[in-house]
Amino acid sequence: MSQAFDVAVLGATGLVGKTMIEILEERNFPIGTLYPLASERSAGGTISYKGKDIEVLNADTFDWQKVQLGFFSAGGSVSEKFAPIAAEAGCVVIDNTSQFRYEPDIPLVVPEVNPHALADFRNRNIIANPNCSTIQMVVALKPIHDAVGIDRINVCTYQSVSGAGKSAIDGLAQQTASLMNGREVNTEGFSRQIAFNAIPQIDVFLDNDYTKEEMKMVWETHKILGDDTIRVNPTAVRVPVFYGHGEAVHIEAHQPIDAEDVKRLLSEADGVTVYENPEDFPTQVSSASGNDSVHVGRIRNDISHPNGVNLWIVSDNVRKGAATNSVQIAEVLVRDYL
Ligand SMILES: NC(=O)C1=CN([C@@H]2O[C@H](COP(=O)(O)OP(=O)(O)OC[C@H]3O[C@@H](n4cnc5c(N)ncnc54)[C@H](OP(=O)(O)O)[C@@H]3O)[C@@H](O)[C@H]2O)C=CC1
Numbered sequence: 088m089s090q091a092f093d094v095a096v097l098g099a100t101g102l103v104g105k106t107m108i109e110i111l112e113e114r115n116f117p118i119g120t121l122y123p124l125a126s127e128r129s130a131g132g133t134i135s136y137k138g139k140d141i142e143v144l145n146a147d148t149f150d151w152q153k154v155q156l157g158f159f160s161a162g163g164s165v166s167e168k169f170a171p172i173a174a175e176a177g178c179v180v181i182d183n184t185s186q187f188r189y190e191p192d193i194p195l196v197v198p199e200v201n202p203h204a205l206a207d208f209r210n211r212n213i214i215a216n217p218n219c220s221t222i223q224m225v226v227a228l229k230p231i232h233d234a235v236g237i238d239r240i241n242v243c244t245y246q247s248v249s250g251a252g253k254s255a256i257d258g259l260a261q262q263t264a265s266l267m268n269g270r271e272v273n274t275e276g277f278s279r280q281i282a283f284n285a286i287p288q289i290d291v292f293l294d295n296d297y298t299k300e301e302m303k304m305v306w307e308t309h310k311i312l313g314d315d316t317i318r319v320n321p322t323a324v325r326v327p328v329f330y331g332h333g334e335a336v337h338i339e340a341h342q343p344i345d346a347e348d349v350k351r352l353l354s355e356a357d358g359v360t361v362y363e364n365p366e367d368f369p370t371q372v373s374s375a376s377g378n379d380s381v382h383v384g385r386i387r388n389d390i391s392h393p394n395g396v397n398l399w400i401v402s403d404n405v406r407k408g409a410a411t412n413s414v415q416i417a418e419v420l421v422r423d424y425l
């Protein structure tokens with residue numbers, strides 16, 4: 088990688104955007120000039136990159152011809168507005184929002200799972216980064232699907248508040264402090280109190296009574312694994328954890344499969360850390376937060392089904408679920424296509 092790329096990060100003052108800039112630095116991505124972009128609210132402020140303070144620019148007035156790559160994490164409506172403009176100007180957009188994920192000509196990519204899908208990036212000059220809960224699940228399930236074919240997935244998520252942005256992190260901290268001090272709780276930003284509670288609603292309810300977060304896991308698993316026959320049944324729950332999503336996953340394979348086979352398959356898989364000893368299970372706080380691996384433990388045979396296996400999967404939603412996955416997409420892009 089001797090070539091350097093001029094790069095814009097849209098949403099650079101947000102949780103995902105800031106992490107994206109840290110990860111670009113950490114992984115030494117070949118950047119010529121970095122342009123951090125946000126709304127007019129934050130324009131004029133600075134962000135730190137490689138020991139320097141770089142001015143945040145207003146996305147409304149940015150000239151997209153200046154960059155070859157754009158990392159977008161400022162929300163769906165912002166991507167809807169700016170991604171076509173950037174793409175038309177020759178910038179390849181890696182979009183973290185759900186805005187373009189379900190359009191058939193837009194690649195939806197997890198580099199450990201379906202890097203080949205990137206071959207279609209020129210269709211629109213836009214590549215979609217999947218939903219955080221979906222990414223960690225498909226990284227762990229892909230080797231099993233390749234080996235024996237997965238017929239059905241039942242999954243319950245335990246998602247941290249960082250999935251809902253900076254304001255939700257502040258909300259959990261404030262609610263916790265209020266309760267500890269015997270004060271009334273302000274639940275703004277959540278549909279119920281989140282401190283010391285669990286909320287079985289993430290995103291809006293759809294006509295089939297699943298939430299949109301749950302249906303994203305169905306639609307995106309099909310698109311990424313390239314198999315619409317997999318039956319996926321999710322329940323997505325917000326829990327009072329700051330960083331890291333957990334998932335209790337139950338799979339039914341097309342053929343009998345043993346937990347020991349799953350452990351062996353996953354120990355050979357890219358991006359996965361396996362916890363073989365049942366007592367040595369991973370958690371969001373102790374294992375996932377702050378690193379890029381998908382951690383899998385509690386791997387055991389289903390006592391109620393001959394082809395069933397249970398897994399507990401945790402990962403850092405802001406890193407592997409968003410920022411790191413986008414940077415990994417860019418790494419494959421510049422290595423194989425640009
Ligand atoms: N792949 C995934 O699973 C994930 C995807 N995401 C996506 O990333 C988005 C941002 O998430 P997160 O970082 O947690 O959110 P934050 O609320 O922490 O940050 C939002 C960012 O977007 C910027 N922004 C908001 N409105 C505009 C606008 N009109 N024009 C330009 N910039 C704007 C904000 O800038 P300012 O400082 O000016 O307000 C800020 O930089 C989410 O909405 C979601 O779409 C997030 C998490 C995981």
Ligand SMILES: N[C@@H](CC(=O)OP(=O)(O)O)C(=O)O
Nearest residue numbers: 183184185218219246250251
């Ligand atoms: N919905 C996820 C985060 C997110 O922004 O997802 P998406 O990119 O699919 O909208 C969460 O709340 O944990």
